[in-house]
Amino acid sequence: MTTMTKSLSRPAGYKTPWEKARPYVYILPALIFLGLFTVYPVIDMIIRSFQKWNLVTAPTWVGIKNYDYIFKRKEFREAIVHTITYAIFVVGLGLSISTLFAVWLSKSTFMNNLTRTVMFMPHVIALISVAMVWAWIMNKNNGLLNMVLNFFGLPSLKWADSADTAMMSIIIVALWKAIGYNTMLIYAAIQNVPRELYEAADLDNANAVKKFFKITLPMISPQMFMLLITATTGSFRVFDTVRVMTHGGPGTATQVLVYYIYEQAFVLNNKVGYAFAASVVLMVMIGVLTAVYFRILSKRVHYQ
Amino acid sequence: MAEIRFEEITKKFGDKVILDHINLDIEDGSFTVMIGPSGCGKTTLLRIIAGIGPQTSGKVFLDGEDISGLPPAKRNVAMVFQNYAIYPTMTVKENIEFGLKNNKVPKDERERLIGEISEIVGIHELLDRKPGTLSGGQRQRIALARAMVKKPKVFLMDEPLSNLDAKLRVSMRTELIELHNRLKTTFVYVTHDQTEAMSMGTRIILMNKGVIQQEATPSVIYQDPDNLFTAQFIGSPQMNVLPFPDEKVRYGFRPEKVHLTNEPGQYFYTRKGHIVTKEMLGSETIYQVRYEGNSVMIKSLEDSFEQDHDVYIGVKKPNILLFDEDERRIRPDDARYEQWMSKL
Numbered sequence: 076m077t078t079m080t081k082s083l084s085r086p087a088g089y090k091t092p093w094e095k096a097r098p099y100v101y102i103l104p105a106l107i108f109l110g111l112f113t114v115y116p117v118i119d120m121i122i123r124s125f126q127k128w129n130l131v132t133a134p135t136w137v138g139i140k141n142y143d144y145i146f147k148r149k150e151f152r153e154a155i156v157h158t159i160t161y162a163i164f165v166v167g168l169g170l171s172i173s174t175l176f177a178v179w180l181s182k183s184t185f186m187n188n189l190t191r192t193v194m195f196m197p198h199v200i201a202l203i204s205v206a207m208v209w210a211w212i213m214n215k216n217n218g219l220l221n222m223v224l225n226f227f228g229l230p231s232l233k234w235a236d237s238a239d240t241a242m243m244s245i246i247i248v249a250l251w252k253a254i255g256y257n258t259m260l261i262y263a264a265i266q267n268v269p270r271e272l273y274e275a276a277d278l279d280n281a282n283a284v285k286k287f288f289k290i291t292l293p294m295i296s297p298q299m300f301m302l303l304i305t306a307t308t309g310s311f312r313v314f315d316t317v318r319v320m321t322h323g324g325p326g327t328a329t330q331v332l333v334y335y336i337y338e339q340a341f342v343l344n345n346k347v348g349y350a351f352a353a354s355v356v357l358m359v360m361i362g363v364l365t366a367v368y369f370r371i372l373s374k375r376v377h378y379q
Numbered sequence: 380m381a382e383i384r385f386e387e388i389t390k391k392f393g394d395k396v397i398l399d400h401i402n403l404d405i406e407d408g409s410f411t412v413m414i415g416p417s418g419c420g421k422t423t424l425l426r427i428i429a430g431i432g433p434q435t436s437g438k439v440f441l442d443g444e445d446i447s448g449l450p451p452a453k454r455n456v457a458m459v460f461q462n463y464a465i466y467p468t469m470t471v472k473e474n475i476e477f478g479l480k481n482n483k484v485p486k487d488e489r490e491r492l493i494g495e496i497s498e499i500v501g502i503h504e505l506l507d508r509k510p511g512t513l514s515g516g517q518r519q520r521i522a523l524a525r526a527m528v529k530k531p532k533v534f535l536m537d538e539p540l541s542n543l544d545a546k547l548r549v550s551m552r553t554e555l556i557e558l559h560n561r562l563k564t565t566f567v568y569v570t571h572d573q574t575e576a577m578s579m580g581t582r583i584i585l586m587n588k589g590v591i592q593q594e595a596t597p598s599v600i601y602q603d604p605d606n607l608f609t610a611q612f613i614g615s616p617q618m619n620v621l622p623f624p625d626e627k628v629r630y631g632f633r634p635e636k637v638h639l640t641n642e643p644g645q646y647f648y649t650r651k652g653h654i655v656t657k658e659m660l661g662s663e664t665i666y667q668v669r670y671e672g673n674s675v676m677i678k679s680l681e682d683s684f685e686q687d688h689d690v691y692i693g694v695k696k697p698n699i700l701l702f703d704e705d706e707r708r709i710r711p712d713d714a715r716y717e718q719w720m721s722k723l
């Protein structure tokens with residue numbers, strides 16, 4: 076009643092200051108939280124990337140010297156190339172293998188239900204706990220993988236101990252860890268595609284490949300897009316696998332961006348400014364890539 | 380043009396028998412309506428014709444050819460699903476075109492067919508839209524167009540009007556009848572709505588619990604039911620069925636076949652009763668009348684009778700149907716007929 080008399084007594088569309096401010100007041104807590112824990116650290120990081128600092132004495136302003144330094148060094152440029160290589164394989168292979176598994180698993184049988192449970196396990200086990208197992212699997216003398224290779228008459232590899240195969244080894248472990256999780260998400264998405272669509276497609280004479288590309292993939296595109304973005308950003312931030320398996324070596328064979336940042340900041344003489352500059356570069360790369368994804372792919376993502 | 384024949388079709392889900400030894404002929408060019416309560420196996424039977432939910436045993440023939448083992452696309456049938464099953468990620472045109480493309484129909488032929496069909500169904504201006512932006516009635520038309528464009532021998536429709544509002548349902552009913560007259564193709568139409576069945580079907584198949592109760596024209600189903608289930612399923616309010624005292628045999632008469640009078644009339648079956656409730660529905664009035672411990676519904680064009688008053692009900696002999704202890708009809712040519720009738 077009161078609102079009615081109020082709205083009658085003033086021109087349509089008029090809002091009191093409180094009414095105008097109200098929506099912003101409601102989201103204020105979230106804004107404060109975001110500002111404090113997301114925006115502020117990013118700005119701080121950008122500022123510090125222009126400073127020289129050793130974690131002890133007061134930082135001094137050095138302009139773009141940090142950037143100049145890291146870009147002139149081979150290790151940093153290599154780290155970028157390694158990171159991109161790693162991301163391409165882990166995202167590309169990870170998503171396509173997971174999708175294949177998910178499609179296969181969605182034909183529900185007892186074996187498949189069991190397989191689903193087992194597949195998810197790598198995701199819940201800490202990498203460090205299975206590092207020993209992988210060390211054995213990839214052992215250059217009598218590891219499981221070499222046994223398999225030898226069985227097929229192929230020569231043994233030195234896996235993580237050789238600069239030629241170290242990156243591949245890391246990618247294999249990363250895939251092992253990621254595929255279960257991806258498969259679960261894609262599997263769940265596929266389960267949500269209405270069965271009748273496939274039946275209609277059967278009547279429309281669509282073969283399995285057509286059904287996958289014309290029905291399944293478009294229907295699960297929102298989840299695939301989300302996975303693509305999280306998998307890509309995750310790959311660019313790879314650290315634990317490298318730290319556990321190779322420490323960036325042999326030589327600089329598996330030096331990736333985050334490991335580089337870590338070394339600059341905490342292993343080598345506390346060169347924090349370099350680490351911050353590299354972090355900004357990483358952030359920009361991820362940002363640009365995500366923007367490109369949205370630009371190119373979001374039109375092809377089908378939201379219900 | 381196609382005739383469908385079921386031979387000993389049985390369908391089980393696990394141990395549960397859904398369809399039990401169905402033997403049935405669906406006439407070429409007929410508008411056959413399958414009707415029955417929810418869960419009686421109508422959709423299951425339709426899916427067997429389409430080949431998307433194969434039978435456990437038995438055979439399906441189309442024009443004399445055994446299609447039991449054929450994949451859905453090779454059967455020359457098209458289906459309109461209950462929820463339409465339109466591909467949500469494709470435009471309307473792509474939806475209609477999908478089957479044609481898969482069947483390698485050349486592009487100009489496809490364009491011609493799509494133009495022709497969308498004209499008939501009236502969706503020309505929707506061709507570039509995505510299904511998500513369309514109303515229920517429009518989706519229904521698209522599902523129809525997608526089925527029609529394949530020029531199938533048989534149209535299968537699973538409760539295609541059940542998602543539409545009442546008004547649209549009535550107009551779509553007429554349109555479907557016209558469509559059938561025009562195409563002269565065999566339509567197999569599933570519904571649980573008896574008005575739809577009676578108004579659209581040239582043949583009605585009434586099912587219950589996986590068994591066919593009766594297969595006949597709408598008027599035979601109404602006038603001359605084979606059994607109690609059919610008699611009670613068709614008609615609204617449903618047929619009054621009363622037991623002979625201390626017997627398992629029952630007799631029934633439809634609410635609209637009862638005459639109400641203030642004085643006893645010259646009817647084969649006359650009783651004095653008491654009006655318990657009265658419902659005015661406009662052109663007709665529904666009375667509930669009690670007598671001899673029975674309660675019957677009566678539909679009358681006369682609304683002059685008052686609640687809580689006594690009234691005489693009268694039914695002519697041909698309008699009284701007898702059902703034996705197994706709920707099967709006892710017809711006038713049955714030896715038992717006169718014997719039971721004389722007890723009334």
Ligand SMILES: Nc1ncnc2c1ncn2[C@@H]1O[C@H](COP(=O)(O)OP(=O)(O)O)[C@@H](O)[C@H]1O
Pocket residue numbers: 392397415416417418419420421422423424
């Ligand atoms: N995929 C299935 N698995 C198990 N039971 C099913 C399945 N599909 C249908 N049924 C059962 O079969 C019976 C008939 O279903 P249906 O043919 O869909 O009935 P309706 O006549 O309502 O279309 C129902 O009892 C239903 O529960």
Ligand SMILES: [Mg+2]
Pocket residue numbers: 421422423537
């Ligand atoms: Mg059904």
